[in-house]
Amino acid sequence: MKSGTLITWLLLCPAASWAFEPRFETPGQLLGEDIQPQNVLSLALSPATDGTVPTIPVAGTLRKRSWRFSSGFPGTGSVNAALAAQLLDDGYDLILSCDAAGCGGFDFRFGIDVLLPPQMFVDLSDYFYLSARRETDQGPEAVAALVSRTAQAGMVQLYDIRPDSVPAPEPTEPSAPFDPPKVEEQTQPAVVPEVTTAVTAPETATDIAKTLAQSGHVVLSDLSFETGASRLADTEFASLAALAAFLKADPNRRIALVGHTDSKGSLAANTSVSQKRASAVRNRLINTHGVPRAQVEAQGAGYLAPIATNLTEEGRTRNRRVEAVLLSGS
Incomplete structure (x- = not known):
């Protein structure tokens, strides 16, 4: 394991049973974890060209996760570099690593699979994408990471996939579902925020x-x-x-x-x-x-x-x- 502030922000999880297991040193909120057997992960091969993103499919059991970091977020570039270093240490071959401008901005962002808010928010001027792949005895494993931020928090989306022939473990920590939480009936009225005009709305x-x-x-x-x-x-x-x-x-x-x-x-x-x-x-x-x-x-x-x-x-x-x-x- 290499040393340095970029690398120590993410710690390797020993003997991980999934394709990729980052452990965040900075406390973050796991917003959800979704495991989907017999699925396909489309890895971006290069930046968007003529409005489309060239991809390669990897089949297997797909896991989708996202985190929100309210404090201590070192920046999108630093997190992307740390993820890339960890993937290399784990024996992955990096396929693509690019920032918003290098990826293709709007076309790239809307050419890849991104979780819906509130599980993921993407600033079109500040995001990094990373894709990687490695061969195992059971078949190929792959990872696709998207790092961005809101005005007050860092956001990380991570997709990883492994062969269906390997039994998928249960989630190792509690996680919230991707659907909005169901709210029980309340005996007292909840505080209801009001929507008011903040800026001029587009008219056409x-x-x-x-x-x-x-x-x-x-x-x-x-x-x-x-x-x-x-x-x-x-x-x-x-x-x-x-x-x-x-x-x-x-x-x-x-x-x-x-x-x-x-x-x-x-x-x-x-x-x-x-x-x-x-x-x-x-x-x-x-x-x-x-x-x-x-x-x-x-x-x-x-x-x-x-x-x-x-x-x-x-x-x-x-x-x-x-x-x-x-x-x-x-």
């Missing part, structure tokens, strides 16, 4: 398309909800009309509507509220604007992805929002 489909192409997401900041509820106000919203026109112009375009809250209240309550508000926006797009259901999904991130501090009212107002995240499209 062209504005929506431009913003989504440049950043991968757009805040629908003219939305408002009934006080203390997840019901969308009964009025017309320019951002939804523009978003509907954008989606209906190309049936290949798909988005995720992601609700966000401030940090008041529990994570479970805030996740529930943010999910319901994103679903309300989805229903408005489908029922009022005629957007096909297959083009829109809804997710709730609660308070896990702030864009401002939660220590001031101004910051909390900015954090209460619904965003459209572009998943695919031509």
Whole structure:
């Protein structure tokens, strides 16, 4: 094992039974672990070319995990370097290691499989991708890592795959499912954050398309909800009309509507509220604007992805929002 600050941030797990087992020295939150037998991992071979990402498939039992690091995150480049060094020490051959610009920016990000928020958030200007492969007696094993960050936290997504002939162990630590948590009925009203206007909303489909192409997401900041509820106000919203026109112009375009809250209240309550508000926006797009259901999904991130501090009212107002995240499209 090599030494140095980049390497010591990640410690090898001895006698790991999976393809790749990082252990993070800096405390992080495991957001979920999903094991899928008889699956395929598509490893990126090179940066995006003409809007597509060249890949090679590796078949076997696929495991998907992601972590969030609220403090002590050394930066996307440092984490990528540490992961690469550990993979080399484990006998892997590196296939591709690139940053946002080198990978191909927007085209690469939306050409690979990325977990939906809140399990993974990707800053299109600050991410690293890493793919690696090695041969074993049972067959090939492979790893694909994506490292990025939000305004206040580091994010790591890790996919690893091993031959189906090797029995898959049970998860070694408790993990949350990728679906939003179910919330029990509460005897007292939960603290319900309000969505308010923070910035000017895009007014045309062209504005929506431009913003989504440049950043991968757009805040629908003219939305408002009934006080203390997840019901969308009964009025017309320019951002939804523009978003509907954008989606209906190309049936290949798909988005995720992601609700966000401030940090008041529990994570479970805030996740529930943010999910319901994103679903309300989805229903408005489908029922009022005629957007096909297959083009829109809804997710709730609660308070896990702030864009401002939660220590001031101004910051909390900015954090209460619904965003459209572009998943695919031509």
